[in-house]
Amino acid sequence: MKNRIVLLGPPASGKGTQASLLGAVFGIPHVSTGAIVRDERAKGTPIGVEADSYASRGLLFPDELALRFVGQWLGTHSRFIFDGFPRTIGQAVALNSLLEAKSIGLQTVYLLELPDDVVRIRMLGRLTCSNCGAVFSEKFHKLSVGEPCPKCDGLLARRQDDTLEALDQRLAQYHEFTKPISDYYEAAGLLKKVDVRFGRDAVFQLLYNDLYNDLRADS
Ligand SMILES: [Zn+2]
Incomplete structure (x- = not known):
């Protein structure tokens, strides 16, 4: 194998x-x-x-x-x-x-x-919990910036390097x-x-x- x-x-x-x-x-x-x-x-x-x-x-x-x-x-x-x-x-x-x-x-x-365009959509719609680091999809999980993390209630944010330019x-x-x-x-x-x-x-x-x-x- x-x-x-x-x-x-x-x-x-x-x-x-x-x-x-x-x-x-x-x-x-x-x-x-x-x-x-x-x-x-x-x-x-x-x-x-x-x-x-x-x-x-x-x-x-x-x-x-x-x-x-x-x-x-x-x-x-x-x-x-x-x-x-x-x-x-x-x-x-x-x-x-x-x-x-x-x-x-x-x-x-x-x-x-x-x-590439699908990578962009997936990456730019990513939210990361500022407390536990879990990653969620805005679209799939129906979440947005500033909402509490479903796992730990931490704050969801966009990673700094998840900008279009980066x-x-x-x-x-x-x-x-x-x-x-x-x-x-x-x-x-x-x-x-x-x-x-x-x-x-x-x-x-x-x-x-x-x-x-x-x-x-x-x-
Ligand atoms: Zn969390």
Whole structure:
């Protein structure tokens, strides 16, 4: 069965949610570099402290640091669903070398596709609880700014970086970095494109079937 998987996708494509659902159903560790970093920071390891120096200044981690995290993690794991990694072509090539050194390879890369205008609508309609951090959709949950959080009664607000300008910048950066990565995986015969306009459950069903059929083919 396929258990070395990468999920790529723009903001609001639900890749974190899908990675966590698939991970739970198939018993594969769901890994985001953000989560590894939080873990190391909490443990106060040297690499965690180094990462903190970037995070506290609001900077993205350099390729080299992200790779050290992933390399360290792969030292003790050989099954994974990566979400939000690799973020650059440099990281994708380096991940390949890390896996080759373990004599294993990636098995599937899902590219979650969502048109930019849908990403904008989803992101700009997002409300975040200023107390517990829960995220709600204005439209779907029928909530608006300033209303109490359904979970904890905290105040719902729009995140500062959820402005149209900041979002367009993130999207431009996403496309710039992701195009070479998806080309790279397509050339390797690993890329599967998934249209995620139809919502979380439909997408999950599709990914589930894809992995499950593979499981049956193996047995
Ligand atoms: Zn809350």
